[in-house]
Amino acid sequence: MNTSDFYTYLNAQQTAQQYLYSCYKGMEDAESKSYQNCNTFMYYLDHGLRFYENGKKADQVVQPVLYFYGMVHLLKASLLTERPDYPESTSLLAHGVTTRKRKKKQYTFMDDEVKIQQQGLFPYFSEHLFSMKKFSFEKINMEMLFSTLPEMNDFFSLQNKNKMIEIGVSESLLLQFPIQLLDNYHLTDKAFIRRLEGFLPSIKEIKIDNSNISIHLGKSFSSSHGPFYVHMHDKKIYFPSDRNHFLPISEIITHYLILFNLSMLCRYEAEWWGDLLLSRPDIDYPFIHHFLKITSEKIPYMIGKKLMDKYKNQKLF
Template identity: 55%
Template sequence: MKQRKFLSFLTSQYTAQQFLLHCYKKLEVEHPEKKSYENASAFIHFLDHGLKFYESGRKLDELVQPVLYFYGLAHLLKAYILTKRPDYPESTTHLAHGVTTRKRKKKDFSFLEDEVKVQRNGLFTYAAEYLFSITPFPFEKIKMKHLLVCIPEMNELFRFQQDERLIPVGTIDSPSLLFPYDLLDTYHVTEKAFIEKIKPFMPGIKDIHAEENNIVFQLEKPIFPGKGPFFFNYIDKNIYFPVHREDFLPLPETMIHYLLLYNLSMLCRYETEWWGEILTERADYNYLYIRHFLHITAEKVPLLIEQELLHLLGNNLFNI
């Protein structure tokens, strides 16, 4: 797998400066050469620290992995932000996490049913707006289960419980997407309404037609992976789409991992007894989801960030 090679390539003064210069010229930033030189060092350290947090996390016990992965993702996000916001951070309010969670957990606490709440200011909302053009944010708070179901590699666990939440609709290198007509029932819409619902997330549509039991979208080029409501599986290279309307989440997967890792890092740091018990006793079904997610996010987050940075050059990670 070519994962993280491009990120490592960018951790030299020359390549970082040239990459930022390319980005700033496309943005028509004033004095792009000057800005790229000023930001190259910070860009390098954000990438380097982020990658090292992930590298360290993979080697250490699950007990501390959420903290390392969360701060690893935060550093990688800040590097990405510098490619589009050369003056970041413009304010100290942008340095906060941007999300919060319930401080005191109930006695019958379940991670899958727990919620995080999006705040007005902070890294999360800043990245959502300036990296992914999401404003205003589509929800105020959300449960962990609704986030986990949008990660295709988690789908196997839900399938084991006969609760499959995502289905493959195409592959990362194909310009065709096929949606079974059965989805009209789970979305409670007509064919026309369903098409209108998902069209905004598929730029460059050449044709829409029926084929056997599917609605087929023919695109000008393969859909860019990692942007909800379409999510890619880095193992089988398929594009997945939510089965149920309540799981339709137009949010980049990078930000989904951010919310999950934030909550897990808070549990790791402040709910010591619950966190220790769930890792040692493994009696709670939540443990299966947490463990599997930690395994996935360790590999996938750097890949998602790398894909975004390569996209700025007009390349696709899977075709280089």
């Protein structure tokens, strides 16, 4: 079953309730809470997908807002599978990130930053969906975030900025890292492998020669969580080519931060946003244009897969 079909399957009170009940097993009042939340869960999914569908048909002027709120709805549905009492307080309804109120002269999107707040949806879903309680950054710029998306890598390569390298294929048992990567990370081969171990399934064998570090895994590997990222189309696994871009966060988190910033520009920086779309003065436009195309497809897929995997793990398929 693909994710699109699974969304359709959940689009009924009965199936939504059964799914939530399977998620709540072991919790207090699991059955009553599954009935209590099934309509909200179903509508979050339905409305989220509608935002995406309408976004694809809409003018690019408003796409960031539609995609951002589509993502927010899908995230809230996911949270209901983990947190039956969500939202526990009104503070969780805020976005959880902020941007600069006043844009600097010679503003470029690639240099713009978002700042994480201590309360709101962002820190809440990061903790409860991705076990991220602390981040290595308080602020982060858009170029850094773009650099961790495998679908953006070709754009960076055209600028002779290779942010990521291919190291394998999704669901494979072999990952290969070029030996020169050790120079970029300023690590010995053993230290480099130790750094990766916490992000990988069981390692069966490691081979090191003059060209590559080859890591043979005990089970197949597919990841959308940094520092390993899977390309949506070719299913190749990408890894940061430089230690400065080693960012072990979920790709869903990255999309949220970029989309939030774009949606704020779209709503509150009409002159800059209009100039970007009409005049296309700099590199910002092709990156943003391509990102909007990618996020409209990848986020519904990734969140749908997360929901479907959760169901499979309950052994209900």
